[in-house]
Amino acid sequence: MLELLPALPEADRQAKGAAWLARHAGLDEAAREEALSAALRVIGDPDFAPVFGEGSRAEVPVAGTLPSGIAVSGAIDRLVVTESDILIVDYKTNRPPPASIADADPAYIAQMAAYRAVLQAVFPGRAVRCALLWTDTPALMEVPAALLDRALAKIVNA
Numbered sequence: 001m002l003e004l005l006p007a008l009p010e011a012d013r014q015a016k017g018a019a020w021l022a023r024h025a026g027l028d029e030a031a032r033e034e035a036l037s038a039a040l041r042v043i044g045d046p047d048f049a050p051v052f053g054e055g056s057r058a059e060v061p062v063a064g065t066l067p068s069g070i071a072v073s074g075a076i077d078r079l080v081v082t083e084s085d086i087l088i089v090d091y092k093t094n095r096p097p098p099a100s101i102a103d104a105d106p107a108y109i110a111q112m113a114a115y116r117a118v119l120q121a122v123f124p125g126r127a128v129r130c131a132l133l134w135t136d137t138p139a140l141m142e143v144p145a146a147l148l149d150r151a152l153a154k155i156v157n158a
Helices: 010-022 029-044 046-052 106-122 145-156
Strands: 056-065 071-081 085-092 127-134 139-143
Touching: 010 029, 029 046, 046 056, 046 071, 046 085, 046 127, 046 139, 056 106, 071 106, 085 106, 106 127, 106 145, 139 145
Parallel strands: 085 127
Antiparallel strands: 056 071, 071 085, 127 139
16 A cells, blocks of 8 residues: 555545455455555655655665675665655564664665665665655654665675
8 A cells, every 4th residue: 555555646545545455355344444544644644755755656676786796686665766865765564663773673774775785876976865664653764874884794795
């Protein structure tokens, strides 16, 4: 829903999201309502406006090679490209989410570090920032560049 609903007019999101969830027989009514409520809360949060605003893209394929020759391929949940910088956002559903980015799963940070390295080569001269969007809270945690640099060094030197 975080991929599809932001592209719809705000007035249509509730009904379209409910219709989409109704097709998933494995979810009971309460689970469908909770999922839709959480998605609409995240999309509608003004703090996340750039993430879901015009010019942002969902499920963007990423592929490249790190300087060490390691191949990277995946999908970026949300990508925002501006004239000055790039923002990579990855959705996480941990319940509860970590209290700080330092407590996030190291695998999440490594994934973001690899995506960032690939996009730095694609967009030279632009700052490439990464953030984890915890859908349960909702909260957007930017991953500090130093943390990404350390994670990339571990990948490259492994």
